[in-house]
Amino acid sequence: MEFFNELLTLFCTAVVVFGGGFFYFACLFGSAEQKGKNAVQLSGGSLAKEKVQEGYEQYWSFFRHPNGNEIDTSDKVPAFVDTFYNLVTDIYEWGWGQSFHFSPRISGKSHRDATRMHEEMAVNLLDLKPGARILDAGCGVGGPMRAIAAHSGANIVGITINEYQVKRARAHNKKAGLDSLCEVVCGNFLQMPFADNSFDGAYSIEATCHAPKLEEVYREIYRVLKPGSLYVSYEWVTTELYDSDDPEHVEIIRGIERGDALPRLRSYKDIAEIATKVGFEVVKEKDLAKPPAEPWWTRLKMGRIAYWRNHVVVTVLAWLGIAPKGVTDVHDMLFVTADYLAKGGDTGIFTPMHMILCRKPE
Ligand SMILES: C=C(CC[C@@H](C)[C@H]1CC[C@H]2C3=CC[C@H]4[C@H](C)[C@@H](O)CC[C@]4(C)[C@H]3CC[C@]12C)C(C)C
Numbered sequence: 001m002e003f004f005n006e007l008l009t010l011f012c013t014a015v016v017v018f019g020g021g022f023f024y025f026a027c028l029f030g031s032a033e034q035k036g037k038n039a040v041q042l043s044g045g046s047l048a049k050e051k052v053q054e055g056y057e058q059y060w061s062f063f064r065h066p067n068g069n070e071i072d073t074s075d076k077v078p079a080f081v082d083t084f085y086n087l088v089t090d091i092y093e094w095g096w097g098q099s100f101h102f103s104p105r106i107s108g109k110s111h112r113d114a115t116r117m118h119e120e121m122a123v124n125l126l127d128l129k130p131g132a133r134i135l136d137a138g139c140g141v142g143g144p145m146r147a148i149a150a151h152s153g154a155n156i157v158g159i160t161i162n163e164y165q166v167k168r169a170r171a172h173n174k175k176a177g178l179d180s181l182c183e184v185v186c187g188n189f190l191q192m193p194f195a196d197n198s199f200d201g202a203y204s205i206e207a208t209c210h211a212p213k214l215e216e217v218y219r220e221i222y223r224v225l226k227p228g229s230l231y232v233s234y235e236w237v238t239t240e241l242y243d244s245d246d247p248e249h250v251e252i253i254r255g256i257e258r259g260d261a262l263p264r265l266r267s268y269k270d271i272a273e274i275a276t277k278v279g280f281e282v283v284k285e286k287d288l289a290k291p292p293a294e295p296w297w298t299r300l301k302m303g304r305i306a307y308w309r310n311h312v313v314v315t316v317l318a319w320l321g322i323a324p325k326g327v328t329d330v331h332d333m334l335f336v337t338a339d340y341l342a343k344g345g346d347t348g349i350f351t352p353m354h355m356i357l358c359r360k361p362e
């Protein structure tokens, strides 16, 4: 009898400890105020709960091409990117924050501060005046937009292909009290619903890598900019260390493309050439990941234990029917992608922050 009582006490303690721990990680861990989401709120973006698994399979079907990663026609890319962001937006917000990009680590600063400084650097290059009208091409849920509007007092108009991100960005803008400075439009940055010569400046942060042809998005940005104004972009590219004859390099780059909805990663050499081709003057070009900058991929590597914990949380929530079924597959895909990205950083063959600053001539 005594043994039975002890067993029962042990069982109840285990339930309380594990259940309480799980509740903490699923519902409370990480301030939702800062990050935007808790695990129990994970959804499939604009996809209905029961369509998430199908959306995930559809995402992979884009890669089923005889040449591996190549998507057969570039007009399929915006739909493929939209599906991807329906699947990942909540997981990104939950596990990373409201800014969907990397930044070099800064000793003594939090990830949040380093992110903000990386965003402010872009806008300092544009030399913005309060009241200027600025385009954010590929704005995500608006983390950079809010930081830049608060820092400069400029009016930011963001565009994203994903309807769910528009909803999230508008809600965050309102909550931050920045909705009078920040506007969000759902649309394709390859064909923007904006008049010619209507912006005083533009930026894109880790977004134009999704364009099947970079000249198409650069040409559109060039069209909407006023003559004399500046455009800055942080591009995802392969570096001078990438060797296309090295199977390990190729595997890393293909892994990054597969897990990040990229039609094909470009070489750093292509960026200035394409900007010039559409009419821009190249003012400055620099890989912001190069030393003395500290590694941008440290957070990904250090986060591994947290990603295992997230994997358990997501699996249990999907099993309980709280999170949509396909969310576990999406999370597993991101888990693998994090490794490829870290390898891209370690080998130095890839950078997500090849910065180019261009001017539309007077
Ligand atoms: C610019 C793009 C996105 C860059 C990054 C914001 C994201 C790239 C890989 C993402 C992640 C990988 C691992 C996830 C982890 C398994 C999960 O538990 C929590 C979220 C991750 C850390 C997630 C967060 C965002 C990324 C770092 C691309 C798409 C052009």
Ligand SMILES: C[S@@+](CC[C@H](N)C(=O)[O-])C[C@H]1O[C@@H](n2cnc3c(N)ncnc32)[C@H](O)[C@@H]1O
Pocket (backbone or CB within 6 Å): 078, 081, 085, 098, 099, 100, 101, 137, 138, 139, 140, 141, 142, 143, 144, 159, 160, 161, 162, 165, 187, 188, 189, 190, 204, 205, 206, 207, 208, 210, 211
């Ligand atoms: C990695 S996120 C970066 C978001 C934001 N710049 C940030 O740093 O938080 C890429 C963004 O580009 C957008 N995007 C990709 N292709 C697009 C297209 N064809 N038209 C409009 N937006 C697009 C995605 O919807 C997403 O918002």
